[in-house]
Amino acid sequence: MTKISNMPAGWSRRSILKGGTALAAAGLAGLPMMGRAFGQDSTLSFWQFYAPDGDVKPQVEWFVKMVADWNATQAEQVALEYVVGSEYIGGTKLQTSFASGQGPDIFIISPGDFLRYYNGGVLADLTPAIEEAARADFPESVIANRMVDGKIYGVPMEVEPMAFYYSVKAFEDAGLNENDVPQTWDQLLEVGKKLTTTERYGLLFETNPGYYQNFTWYPFMWQGGGEFQTADGKSAFDSPATVQALKLWQDAVNSGAAPRQMLGGGGGDIVANLGSGYCAIQNVGIWGISAMDNNAPDVPYGIFKLPVPAGGKYVTVGGGWAFVANSKGKNPEAAGKFIAWALASMAPDSIQRVVDWCTVAKSDMPPRNSALAAGGEAFNKGKMGIFSKEIHPGTRAEPRVPPEVYKIISDAIQQTQLGGADPQAAATAASQQLDAFLASYSGAPIL
Amino acid sequence: MTEILTSVAGEKPAAVRLTTRRREAIAGYLFILPDALGLLVFIGLPMVLAFGISFFEVDGFGSFKFVGVANYVRMWGDPLFWTTLKTTLVFAVMLVPLLYVTGLGLALLVQRTNRFNTVMRAMFFAPQMVSLVVISLVWQLMVVDKLGVLTRLAAAVGLGSISFLGNPNIALFTVTIAGVWFLMGYYMLIFLGGLQDIPKEYYEAAKIDGASPIASFWYITLPLLRPTSFFVLLISSVAAIAGAQAFDLVYVMTRGGPANSTTLLVTYIYAQAFQYSAFGYAAAMAALLVVLMMVTTVFFFLATRGGRFDNE
Numbered sequence: 001m002t003k004i005s006n007m008p009a010g011w012s013r014r015s016i017l018k019g020g021t022a023l024a025a026a027g028l029a030g031l032p033m034m035g036r037a038f039g040q041d042s043t044l045s046f047w048q049f050y051a052p053d054g055d056v057k058p059q060v061e062w063f064v065k066m067v068a069d070w071n072a073t074q075a076e077q078v079a080l081e082y083v084v085g086s087e088y089i090g091g092t093k094l095q096t097s098f099a100s101g102q103g104p105d106i107f108i109i110s111p112g113d114f115l116r117y118y119n120g121g122v123l124a125d126l127t128p129a130i131e132e133a134a135r136a137d138f139p140e141s142v143i144a145n146r147m148v149d150g151k152i153y154g155v156p157m158e159v160e161p162m163a164f165y166y167s168v169k170a171f172e173d174a175g176l177n178e179n180d181v182p183q184t185w186d187q188l189l190e191v192g193k194k195l196t197t198t199e200r201y202g203l204l205f206e207t208n209p210g211y212y213q214n215f216t217w218y219p220f221m222w223q224g225g226g227e228f229q230t231a232d233g234k235s236a237f238d239s240p241a242t243v244q245a246l247k248l249w250q251d252a253v254n255s256g257a258a259p260r261q262m263l264g265g266g267g268g269d270i271v272a273n274l275g276s277g278y279c280a281i282q283n284v285g286i287w288g289i290s291a292m293d294n295n296a297p298d299v300p301y302g303i304f305k306l307p308v309p310a311g312g313k314y315v316t317v318g319g320g321w322a323f324v325a326n327s328k329g330k331n332p333e334a335a336g337k338f339i340a341w342a343l344a345s346m347a348p349d350s351i352q353r354v355v356d357w358c359t360v361a362k363s364d365m366p367p368r369n370s371a372l373a374a375g376g377e378a379f380n381k382g383k384m385g386i387f388s389k390e391i392h393p394g395t396r397a398e399p400r401v402p403p404e405v406y407k408i409i410s411d412a413i414q415q416t417q418l419g420g421a422d423p424q425a426a427a428t429a430a431s432q433q434l435d436a437f438l439a440s441y442s443g444a445p446i447l
Numbered sequence: 448m449t450e451i452l453t454s455v456a457g458e459k460p461a462a463v464r465l466t467t468r469r470r471e472a473i474a475g476y477l478f479i480l481p482d483a484l485g486l487l488v489f490i491g492l493p494m495v496l497a498f499g500i501s502f503f504e505v506d507g508f509g510s511f512k513f514v515g516v517a518n519y520v521r522m523w524g525d526p527l528f529w530t531t532l533k534t535t536l537v538f539a540v541m542l543v544p545l546l547y548v549t550g551l552g553l554a555l556l557v558q559r560t561n562r563f564n565t566v567m568r569a570m571f572f573a574p575q576m577v578s579l580v581v582i583s584l585v586w587q588l589m590v591v592d593k594l595g596v597l598t599r600l601a602a603a604v605g606l607g608s609i610s611f612l613g614n615p616n617i618a619l620f621t622v623t624i625a626g627v628w629f630l631m632g633y634y635m636l637i638f639l640g641g642l643q644d645i646p647k648e649y650y651e652a653a654k655i656d657g658a659s660p661i662a663s664f665w666y667i668t669l670p671l672l673r674p675t676s677f678f679v680l681l682i683s684s685v686a687a688i689a690g691a692q693a694f695d696l697v698y699v700m701t702r703g704g705p706a707n708s709t710t711l712l713v714t715y716i717y718a719q720a721f722q723y724s725a726f727g728y729a730a731a732m733a734a735l736l737v738v739l740m741m742v743t744t745v746f747f748f749l750a751t752r753g754g755r756f757d758n759e
Contacts, residue, residue, distance in 0.1 A: 090702075090722075091721075092721045095507055095720075095721045095724070096721075098507060098508050098509075099507040099508070099509075099726070101509065116723075116724055117508075119506075120506050120507065120508030120510070120724065121508055121509075121510070122508050198593070199593060199594070200593070201592070201593065207613060207704070207705065208701075208702050208704060209702055209703060209704040209705075209707075210702060256608070259592040259593070259610070259613065260592055260610040260612075260613020260614060260705065261587075261590075261591055261592045261610055261611075261612050261613040262591075263588075263591060263594075278593075278594065328509070403722055403723035403724065403725075404723065407723070411527075411706070411707065414704055414705055414706040414707065415706045417705075418613060418614075418615060418704065418705035418706050419615050419705060419706030419708070420615075421706075
């Protein structure tokens with residue numbers, strides 16, 4: 001009988017099984033070696049979303065130089081590990097690394113995530129590595145939300161206040177000029193409507209749910225005197241100030257002046273929205289300056305501070321990321337020393353490093369008084385000058401809240417802004433949820 | 448039957464000889480062993496572990512605290528859980544029939560083998576070759592407020608200014624349509640396979656008897672496609688409930704918004720685990736999701752008497 005087989009010549013079922021078994025055995029034999037290879041590495045890993053594979057050259061260079069300078073003089077070596085921004089901020093890599101006990105030795109977090117990691121017990125106390133003079137160099141408004149019980153658990157690398165950017169061309173097309181820049185919420189809505197065309201929105205607030213949307217909404221709540229919690233830890237969300245802030249964003253969308261959906265990376269992406277002409281005014285942070293200058297240099301734009309409600313007081317929110325060390329890492333003490341050396345030492349190179357980050361690598365306000373002084377003119381000229389003189393003085397630190405609080409506030413914003421819910425009803429419902437949560441919360445103070 | 452040659456006293460034990468049938472069976476098991484091991488290690492074991500975790504409060508930083516059925520009780524009182532469960536069921540109810548109709552419709556359109564249909568088949572299947580993230584971004588651009596191609600088209604035909612992804616009342620439908628567009632080529636291929644199994648003689652006989660094309664479809668094609676339909680409905684239902692592909696679409700296109708209107712159970716589970724560090728609660732919801740999928744599967748098998756159509 002003719003043997004019919006679809007196997008290649010020379011192959012048999014037995015040979016495939018043998019080969020497969022050999023491969024599996026080789027793979028299993030190699031596992032212990034892989035484990036040893038990982039176990040023996042004493043280099044401190046530093047996870048962030050800038051370098052060495054980031055796409056903004058000055059930022060890559062800043063990180064690479066910092067680590068190279070440290071490694072040149074210290075026994076404990078540091079290695080940069082780049083994680084794509086979207087994965088780092090909204091993905092699973094950082095969280096799963098900690099869940100599996102393989103978290104990075106050094107990493108960066110925003111205030112929005114501080115309590116999650118602090119309450120998880122993985123943030124190392126950096127206080128012993130930071131000299132008192134350097135500690136005093138950080139304004140209270142900047143360092144407070146990285147501290148618990150007087151100890152420092154994170155060193156901020158930047159302060160990023162929020163403001164409004166506007167397209168000069170859109171203003172001119174609508175017959176407006178810089179004297180028409182809105183100073184009150186009513187004017188903001190009115191100008192937004194004037195700037196709206198069939199091809200362009202007049203005004204843009206973040207619409208995607210997330211930590212960033214909450215971050216951008218807080219100052220509107222604060223401007224009317226609102227807070228999400230009282231001094232004694234109860235909900236303060238059900239207040240006229242909160243309701244009017246929710247209503248402002250709702251009115252902007254309902255009037256047709258603000259979109260429900262954004263382009264590119266969302267409300268923080270100024271190039272994709274204001275730069276492309278999708279909107280005429282956009283609520284963005286200080287990073288918008290370098291983004292526009294680098295990626296939309298031909299688009300003339302202006303900046304103005306957040307308008308205030310009737311009877312309100314100017315305040316904006318300042319975000320920014322901080323270096324933190326893993327308390328369960330390979331060498332938390334060395335990691336703490338590295339962070340202090342990099343950003344929180346009184347040595348001139350440490351101060352200059354902060355200046356360079358905020359003026360060369362990015363366009364940010366410095367988190368240290370000495371850096372603000374050392375940066376001198378760099379912080380006072382052009383668009384940066386508007387931030388340092390007009391916008392930054394009213395900056396309040398981004399709140400640090402546990403995820404449950406974030407979600408309650410986020411739902412209230414989303415339901416009113418896009419879901420059409422009554423602002424008062426949404427504030428009341430959120431306040432009840434907040435009270436229920438705060439009554440049982442036992443982690444570090446919510447600020 | 449196994450044939451064993453017993454050793455004769457004083458002689459070396461003879462080798463155990465297996466029948467050809469038994470050897471075939473052992474070889475078969477050895478061939479599926481790697482896949483079975485993979486399923487066990489990467490699917491079975493995590494499922495068992497996740498079920499175990501659902502009885503603990505797990506913060507994702509090494510802390511485990513036994514809480515009994517507290518995570519399941521929490522589900523009962525979590526309004527967002529019920530909202531996402533409802534959204535998931537609505538998504539499944541929209542997605543499954545749409546996939547069935549479009550998959551079968553496309554298969555009928557391109558079932559004849561010629562050069563044009565070959566090109567069309569490749570085009571309909573092409574979305575499967577592209578990352579779902581890219582597809583989500585493209586769809587996002589097509590429906591963006593004011594400027595999207597579909598948004599302009601809607602305005603041009605008098606539907607006004609529609610926010611396809613920004614309006615909570617239609618965002619889920621938009622995501623569903625994007626999902627159908629992505630998946631319909633795959634189901635088209637499955638239906639093509641089913642159509643090719645139907646003997647041509649049946650159609651010829653029906654034609655001679657004067658049956659119209661609609662009658663042929665109704666009395667020949669549909670009944671004989673029952674095994675394929677069973678497979679398509681089962682797989683697409685489980686996929687819709689599990690939210691496998693939908694997760695990518697939602698994550699990129701809407702992030703669960705606006706106002707939670709596109710938050711599926713699977714995206715809520717993801718958020719609880721990786722954004723809120725509530726791994727135990729996420730595991731409890733995942734366990735319920737598995738039960739939902741099992742119930743769906745059992746329903747399909749019961750409704751079709753075990754999914755067997757060969758004796759009809």
